[in-house]
Amino acid sequence: RSSDLHPCQSWVPKVYFSLNKDSFWYAGYEITIQESIDSYGAVVWPAAMALCQYLEENREKMNLKDKKVIEIGSGTGLLSIVASILGAYVTATDMPDILGNLSYNLLKNTRKLRVHKPEAKELVWGQDRKST
Numbered sequence: 204r205s206s207d208l209h210p211c212q213s214w215v216p217k218v219y220f221s222l223n224k225d226s227f228w229y230a231g232y233e234i235t236i237q238e239s240i241d242s243y244g245a246v247v248w249p250a251a252m253a254l255c256q257y258l259e260e261n262r263e264k265m266n267l268k269d270k271k272v273i274e275i276g277s278g279t280g281l282l283s284i285v286a287s288i289l290g291a292y293v294t295a296t297d298m299p300d301i302l303g304n305l306s307y308n309l310l311k312n313t314r315k316l317r318v319h320k321p322e323a324k325e326l327v328w329g330q331d332r333k334s335t
Contacts, residue, residue: 227281229255230262230288234312236279237304244278244301251278255285267291268318275326277301280308287313287321296326 225247227234239245258265268290274283277295287293287309297305306323313321 227252227255229259229285232288232312232316234281234284236281236308236312238279239304244276244297245304247279247281251281254282258282258285258289262289265289275328277305277323280305280312280321280323283321284309284312287317287319290318292319293321295321295323297323298327299325 225236236247267286270291272286272291273294275296277283277297280295283293283295302323309321
């Protein structure tokens with residue numbers, strides 16, 4: 204249910220121990236990601252890079268234009284950024300403490316490149332959604 208997702212309120216990265224920003228090239232664009240050592244969700248993982256490369260190499264076959272994509276556990280948002288650049292309606296989700304940095308990366312990297320504005324929303328696994 205989309206009512207179970209809460210829009211992110213802050214567009215400010217909440218990073219306490221910042222690593223250098225990493226740059227990636229996918230879908231013909233440079234993507235700069237703010238990382239942190241605060242949590243597992245603030246680091247770009249190899250699986251995200253592999254899937255971004257797959258989407259880029261198979262963009263015609265996958266054709267994300269105007270498709271709805273939800274990424275669960277988006278972390279830094281690299282995969283969501285690439286999906287957005289490729290034309291998808293993207294909802295990137297993660298834990299509350301990750302959303303500031305996730306939203307920052309989404310906004311910074313898709314502002315002029317996106318077809319549809321990506322959204323960052325809170326999604327806590329295992330939380331009883333009926334009681335909230």
